[in-house]
Amino acid sequence: MKRRYFVPIMLVACFLVLGLILASPSQAAKLYGKKVKIGAIYSISGVCAEWGMAAKIGGDIAVEEINAAGGIGGVPIEVTWYDAACKAGPAIPIANKLVSQDKVLVVNGPCQSSICEVIFPKLDRLKLVLVSFCSSKPGLSALSPWGFRNTLTSDKQLDPAVRKWKEKYNIKTAVILYNSEDAVSTVEGKKILPVLFEKYGIKLLKMYTFQTQTLDFSPYMTEIKALNPDGIGIGSCYEQGAKLMIEARRQGIKAMPIGGACNSTPGLIEIGGDAVEGYYGSTAAWIVGNPDPRMVKFLKEFTSRSPGGRMPPYSGPRSYDNMYIIKKIMEEEGVTNKPGDLQKDREKIRKGWEKLTNYPGISGVTTMDEVGDGKGGVMTLVVAGGEFVLK
Secondary structure, rough: OOHHHHHHHHHHHEEEEEEHHHHHHHHHHHOOOOOOEEEEEOOOOOOOHHHHHHHHHHHHHHHHHHHHHHEOOOEOOOEEEOOOOOOOOOHHHHHHHHHHHHOOOOEEEEOHHHHHHHHHHHHHHHOOOEEEOOOOOOHHHHOOOOOOOOOOHHHHHHHHHHHHHHEEEEEEEEEEEEOOOOHHHHHHHHHHHHHHHHHOOEEEEEEEEEOOOOOOOHHHHHHHHHHHOOOEEEEOOOHHHHHHHHHHHHHOOEEEEOOOOOHHHHHHHHHHHHOOOOOOEEEOOOOOOOOHHHHHHHHHHHHHHHHHHHHOOOHHHHHHHHHOOOOOOOOHHHOOOHHHHHHHHHHHHHHHOOOOOOOEEEEEEEEEOOOOOOOOOOOOEEEOOOOOEEE
């Protein structure tokens, strides 16, 4: 009798062991609890609202897909999000709340460099990972090992755009206008564009600053008209960039514009119309015309949710990718989701982002560099026929 049952019992044991070995990561990394708490900072109001709304829609789409497929380690995601209104002021209270009250594992966002500049230095104390989907001011991720940016910095984005802009329009002289109250606009206008103009042999005639509340650009353009530059470099977000060019064209200025990260969004065209035709910019994700079936599917769903069926700037697909990367890291790094392991789990997520390599997202391949910024290809955009196209 003992021999009769010995072989079947051993076979069953072998199959059980083999099953454990071959189990998928999601099965092996079953999480504890009824929900996985993820935070988000989406600025859906204020001067950069289009970027924040796109990020929220992109993040929502990803979460719904992940939950429909079983969640993270078998547990659905619950997102707690706040609107920072494109301002640095609310950032610290929001971060404190996400850490101590909401007890989230990780935060998707924020977008704006001015917010990251304020909040990243506090992360060593908070010990919470924040992953921006569109902040592009150079140097911010180095402020803390807990701050990451799944995007490309402005210097990397603008270099090829300036080169192509110069070649297209034979730019020999230019002026620069930038918003001195916005972090990324200031660094683009004050530091990045002047260096790139010098690199490509463009003479900088004069530099101008304005503020977020500036409504009348006519005095600037009156002076610029007298200088008669070939090009206008713009460091601002899309609303001001569009209004600058509207006034330029109203005064008969024919100089061709180039702008930084925040301008490369459909809102620039909606506000600026014909005044921004020929504008050069850049993007950290190929969106319009991308044949990748995943992007095609994403855009179909995105435009069904966005106001007027508007296409997203790159914050949309980058935010979408962030959520899937968070899922991947949690399952691979052994996050438990137990209340008592909250800080250990946050540290695991930090280490996962730190070593992320070659993640094939819809926005492109994501690899984090040594300071926590994304590396990868950058694409130049130009406004042609009322839409952004790859150049």
